[in-house]
Amino acid sequence: MVWTPLHAKIHRTIRSRHLFERNQRLLVAVSGGQDSLCLIKLILDLQSKWGWYLGIAHCDHRWRSDSEANAHHVENLAKTWGISFYLETANKPINSEAAARDWRYQALSAIAQANNYQYIVTGHTASDRAETLLYNLIRGTGADGLQALTWQRPLTTGIMLVRPLLEITRSQTEQFCQEFKLPIWEDSTNQDLQYARNRIRQELIPYLQVNFNPQVESALAQTAELLQAEVEYLEKAAQELRDGALGVRHEEDSLTLLPLRLNRRVLQKAPLALQRRVMRQVLQQILTDAPSFEHIEKLTALIIAPNRSQTDPFPGGAIAQVEGDWICLK
Numbered sequence: 001m002v003w004t005p006l007h008a009k010i011h012r013t014i015r016s017r018h019l020f021e022r023n024q025r026l027l028v029a030v031s032g033g034q035d036s037l038c039l040i041k042l043i044l045d046l047q048s049k050w051g052w053y054l055g056i057a058h059c060d061h062r063w064r065s066d067s068e069a070n071a072h073h074v075e076n077l078a079k080t081w082g083i084s085f086y087l088e089t090a091n092k093p094i095n096s097e098a099a100a101r102d103w104r105y106q107a108l109s110a111i112a113q114a115n116n117y118q119y120i121v122t123g124h125t126a127s128d129r130a131e132t133l134l135y136n137l138i139r140g141t142g143a144d145g146l147q148a149l150t151w152q153r154p155l156t157t158g159i160m161l162v163r164p165l166l167e168i169t170r171s172q173t174e175q176f177c178q179e180f181k182l183p184i185w186e187d188s189t190n191q192d193l194q195y196a197r198n199r200i201r202q203e204l205i206p207y208l209q210v211n212f213n214p215q216v217e218s219a220l221a222q223t224a225e226l227l228q229a230e231v232e233y234l235e236k237a238a239q240e241l242r243d244g245a246l247g248v249r250h251e252e253d254s255l256t257l258l259p260l261r262l263n264r265r266v267l268q269k270a271p272l273a274l275q276r277r278v279m280r281q282v283l284q285q286i287l288t289d290a291p292s293f294e295h296i297e298k299l300t301a302l303i304i305a306p307n308r309s310q311t312d313p314f315p316g317g318a319i320a321q322v323e324g325d326w327i328c329l330k
Contacts, residue, residue: 001045006176010042010164011049017151019162020119023051027086027117029108030056032074032185035123038173039165041180043121044081055084057111057120059104062093063189070185077183086111097195109156117159124149124163127170130220131200138196140293143234147227166225169217238277241270245278258286258318259330267303267327275300286318286329302327 078085088107136145279299283291310321
């Protein structure tokens with residue numbers, strides 16, 4: 001086996017970030033594109049050092065005429081490498097990026113649960129991280145959206161989603177695939193400029209590279225990495241502040257639904273950043289969709305509003321009203 005600097009980098013990353021333990025069962029999501037082929041090759045080559053049991057999962061969205069052939073291509077690679085292969089095919093073509101992502105994670109989770117895999121591993125790169133940061137920035141978001149893709153997060157009970165390539169750019173995965181002559185399956189939808197992410201990838205990032213910073217992908221990915229740690233800290237601090245404002249003594253008590261009361265005196269001592277996060281956490285409990293900036297602001301405004309002030313109804317009908325030292329949601 002040829003041991004490249006990329007092998008060494010990923011080996012160090014997995015160890016230093018504690019992404020996997022030894023002798024675990026890893027389900028690797030492989031589309032057949034360059035990023036996922038780079039990922040599976042690296043994981044395969046590291047397998048002897050870690051003692052992992054590997055499986056390959058492929059999700060066929062049925063939105064391309066060659067999607068079935070693509071699935072067969074990945075299955076043949078799995079057979080060549082002697083790895084268990086799992087295929088999930090959509091019942092009908094999925095035509096939106098968000099719907100496809102949701103379906104894909106549900107499908108991967110189902111395969112992992114049915115076959116006792118503890119980890120689902122995807123080939124997201126620093127380039128994906130940079131694109132996601134830009135995509136969310138353009139749509140309007142706070143630090144949570146800008147932190148973009150994280151190294152790991154729980155998908156369902158007992159199953160962790162892990163992204164080991166977040167410090168590797170797409171140009172590096174392409175070079176790696178060429179070096180090892182890995183048979184890349186080109187996805188024609190990646191060239192379709194009707195998708196905003198493709199326009200960011202094909203037009204915006206090259207423009208930024210030429211006119212502002214040749215290393216813009218790595219710079220944006222680094223920004224996301226810094227924000228991730230800050231978001232984790234702020235979320236924890238906000239949860240403690242929220243529990244204090246709710247008078248919560250046990251963690252399970254903080255899941256109380258309506259009606260609920262927040263102590264304004266507790267909240268008034270906190271910085272605005274934490275006040276907003278508390279209100280967002282509260283609204284996430286009572287709204288079916290993610291709270292908007294406007295929802296958070298009108299609830300935050302009640303922290304210093306005159307007595308008897310109230311909001312207009314939130315989606316679903318809940319109203320917040322000031323009653324002395326308390327903000328009451330009912």
